[in-house]
Amino acid sequence: MKKIINDPKNVVEEMVSGLVDAYPDYVKQVPETLVVARNDDYDQVALVSGGGSGHEPSHAGFVGDGMLSAAVCGQVFTSPTPDQIYEAIKATNKGKGTLMIVKNYSGDVMNFDMAKDLAAMDDIEVDSVLVDDDIAVEDSTYTQGRRGVAGTVLVHKILGGMAREGKSVSELASYGKSLVEDIKTVGIALSGATVPEVGKPGFTLAEDEMEFGVGIHGEPGYRREKIKPSAEIAKEIIAKLKGEFNWQAGDKYGLFVNGMGATPLMELFIYYNDAKKILADEGVEITFSKVGNYMTSLEMAGASITMIKLDDERLRLLNEPVHTIAW
Amino acid sequence: MKKIINDPKNVVEEMVSGLVDAYPDYVKQVPETLVVARNDDYDQVALVSGGGSGHEPSHAGFVGDGMLSAAVCGQVFTSPTPDQIYEAIKATNKGKGTLMIVKNYSGDVMNFDMAKDLAAMDDIEVDSVLVDDDIAVEDSTYTQGRRGVAGTVLVHKILGGMAREGKSVSELASYGKSLVEDIKTVGIALSGATVPEVGKPGFTLAEDEMEFGVGIHGEPGYRREKIKPSAEIAKEIIAKLKGEFNWQAGDKYGLFVNGMGATPLMELFIYYNDAKKILADEGVEITFSKVGNYMTSLEMAGASITMIKLDDERLRLLNEPVHTIAW
Numbered sequence: 036m037k038k039i040i041n042d043p044k045n046v047v048e049e050m051v052s053g054l055v056d057a058y059p060d061y062v063k064q065v066p067e068t069l070v071v072a073r074n075d076d077y078d079q080v081a082l083v084s085g086g087g088s089g090h091e092p093s094h095a096g097f098v099g100d101g102m103l104s105a106a107v108c109g110q111v112f113t114s115p116t117p118d119q120i121y122e123a124i125k126a127t128n129k130g131k132g133t134l135m136i137v138k139n140y141s142g143d144v145m146n147f148d149m150a151k152d153l154a155a156m157d158d159i160e161v162d163s164v165l166v167d168d169d170i171a172v173e174d175s176t177y178t179q180g181r182r183g184v185a186g187t188v189l190v191h192k193i194l195g196g197m198a199r200e201g202k203s204v205s206e207l208a209s210y211g212k213s214l215v216e217d218i219k220t221v222g223i224a225l226s227g228a229t230v231p232e233v234g235k236p237g238f239t240l241a242e243d244e245m246e247f248g249v250g251i252h253g254e255p256g257y258r259r260e261k262i263k264p265s266a267e268i269a270k271e272i273i274a275k276l277k278g279e280f281n282w283q284a285g286d287k288y289g290l291f292v293n294g295m296g297a298t299p300l301m302e303l304f305i306y307y308n309d310a311k312k313i314l315a316d317e318g319v320e321i322t323f324s325k326v327g328n329y330m331t332s333l334e335m336a337g338a339s340i341t342m343i344k345l346d347d348e349r350l351r352l353l354n355e356p357v358h359t360i361a362w
Numbered sequence: 363m364k365k366i367i368n369d370p371k372n373v374v375e376e377m378v379s380g381l382v383d384a385y386p387d388y389v390k391q392v393p394e395t396l397v398v399a400r401n402d403d404y405d406q407v408a409l410v411s412g413g414g415s416g417h418e419p420s421h422a423g424f425v426g427d428g429m430l431s432a433a434v435c436g437q438v439f440t441s442p443t444p445d446q447i448y449e450a451i452k453a454t455n456k457g458k459g460t461l462m463i464v465k466n467y468s469g470d471v472m473n474f475d476m477a478k479d480l481a482a483m484d485d486i487e488v489d490s491v492l493v494d495d496d497i498a499v500e501d502s503t504y505t506q507g508r509r510g511v512a513g514t515v516l517v518h519k520i521l522g523g524m525a526r527e528g529k530s531v532s533e534l535a536s537y538g539k540s541l542v543e544d545i546k547t548v549g550i551a552l553s554g555a556t557v558p559e560v561g562k563p564g565f566t567l568a569e570d571e572m573e574f575g576v577g578i579h580g581e582p583g584y585r586r587e588k589i590k591p592s593a594e595i596a597k598e599i600i601a602k603l604k605g606e607f608n609w610q611a612g613d614k615y616g617l618f619v620n621g622m623g624a625t626p627l628m629e630l631f632i633y634y635n636d637a638k639k640i641l642a643d644e645g646v647e648i649t650f651s652k653v654g655n656y657m658t659s660l661e662m663a664g665a666s667i668t669m670i671k672l673d674d675e676r677l678r679l680l681n682e683p684v685h686t687i688a689w
Contacts, residue, residue: 037570037572038552039592040592041632041636049592049631049632050628052635053631053638054653056651057651057652057653089628091628096627111628225365242364262365264367264369265368266368292384296624296626297661297663299661301373301377301416301418302367304378304384306380307383324383324384324385325384327688331626333628334626
């Protein structure tokens with residue numbers, strides 16, 4: 036294992052220390068926690084997200100005006116504990132309640148739920164939105180149902196905008212549920228990622244091999260085969276997405292190509308270019324685009340394509356300016 | 363070679379196509395060129411930069427209000443041709459002249475100079491600023507003198523702000539020269555990068571090996587040895603920078619940790635954290651920080667540390683809002 040780290044046990048603590056030190060205009064660390072919170076004042080429903088670390092800039096990079104109030108940083112690929120999530124809820128509570136945005140992994144679901152129960156004892160209203168946008172497989176290594184992956188970032192953005200505009204916890208929870216149904220993702224991987232404390236890759240692929248449908252912790256996908264040209268990969272992934280969305284010509288969508296960590300931006304733009312062409316041939320109108328590394332998997336090589344069904348309101352919220360490190 | 367591409371010969375064309383298609387609010391392609399230009403109107407000295415591709419988001423990600431007017435995208439790790447640079451100058455000329463920001467590589471220097479001569483025949487005033495911030499080695503594979511690397515992004519930002527505020531070509535060229543003298547960088551690499559048309563890595567390192575001072579095209583550094591903890595690497599790199607800057611306690615600097623492409627943000631924040639601690643012990647005040655992948659080397663693993671001597675004016679310009687894809 037070759038990494039720019041010190042003790043593998045301390046990677047998350049040192050990362051959070053570096054992050055809040057580098058960006059004090061955006062974030063602060065809640066003392067004696069691994070919670071990264073907004074470093075400005077606000078008066079709205081708090082939005083709390085988080086999960087295992089290793090997906091940077093998710094989620095701490097999306098903390099700030101217009102997106103999250105706090106991100107809880109678990110150990111690498113490990114759910115944060117209920118007490119840490121509870122600290123995030125307490126630290127960001129402005130008396131208007133809290134919406135938690137949770138990726139669908141069993142550990143996350145359980146621990147965010149327990150934190151909600153702890154907060155209930157303080158009379159803090161808490162509800163949650165569960166993100167399960169990964170359509171590659173049903174159930175998975177750490178999941179009942181579908182996994183939550185890159186689409187979560189779009190949920191942060193849209194619900195973050197609505198919370199800033201004064202929506203209540205119940206309004207956000209209710210809208211969030213319908214929003215998640217309109218966001219779907221499929222990933223591919225060209226190589227695995229190494230958790231520092233483990234010291235070797237979670238999975239390996241041959242020199243000429245790729246895997247379709249891999250999760251953001253290296254969970255198995257649905258097929259391995261020889262690497263194919265970008266345009267052919269995009270064709271298969273867009274067909275998968277079409278199978279879920281059943282779009283018609285003229286429908287409006289957002290197209291989000293997300294890098295898994297080690298894939299150069301050059302390749303992400305080529306992959307975007309291929310996906311966009313296929314969608315144009317289908318008559319699908321892409322009114323919002325985003326390309327880059329937003330929900331990574333340490334140094335995994337690969338990329339995911341997320342599509343989101345758009346209306347004017349969602350498009351407006353996606354385009355609203357925010358004050359975060361990474362959006 | 364495993365990459366999400368189609369024909370290795372077309373990677374730059376397809377990348378530019380994807381980029382301008384994804385971000386039309388920011389950029390457009392100058393027809394029949396690989397020039398990415400601002401997609402809005404402006405009335406100022408034009409700032410043109412560019413170079414070989416493979417360093418994304420440099421430079422096209424920094425095109426927009428407050429930074430570059432255009433970026434010329436050469437083939438991978440290959441200088442753009444004079445006619446392409448000339449097209450960028452013509453397309454962005456608002457009658458107030460052009461400042462070119464050129465990284466110090468022999469091919470770039472020659473081709474940007476030839477473009478300047480072509481523009482002179484059109485009576486367009488053109489001057490240039492040469493960036494040679496990499497202090498790791500004197501002369502190098504493609505360079506007489508020092509290489510231009512990540513510090514170039516800070517030059518884009520500061521001169522971009524000054525150009526927006528109405529400075530002339532000669533004012534920008536003169537100030538740019540003194541600015542570059544106050545920006546220094548040293549990189550490290552943990553793995554090499556593969557140019558698509560070559561198909562194999564430009565250099566290889568053993569499983570437990572790293573290299574100090576590697577350039578952004580994989581040019582040799584000054585020492586290979588076994589991988590060390592982040593804090594020890596940072597200690598050596600900061601000592602190198604101190605040898606150039608000779609700072610005193612109380613001096614103000616910016617600290618910019620740049621990823622080479624495949625290194626996770628987690629590691630960049632840990633590396634930043636270590637560098638910052640050493641500087642704090644030295645009494646150096648860090649008034650500006652930036653951490654992320656800004657001047658990459660395809661899928662090379664590694665990172666560079668850039669420091670810039672700051673005064674109030676430079677700090678103000680670094681913090682000014684801009685409208686770009688990647689700053």
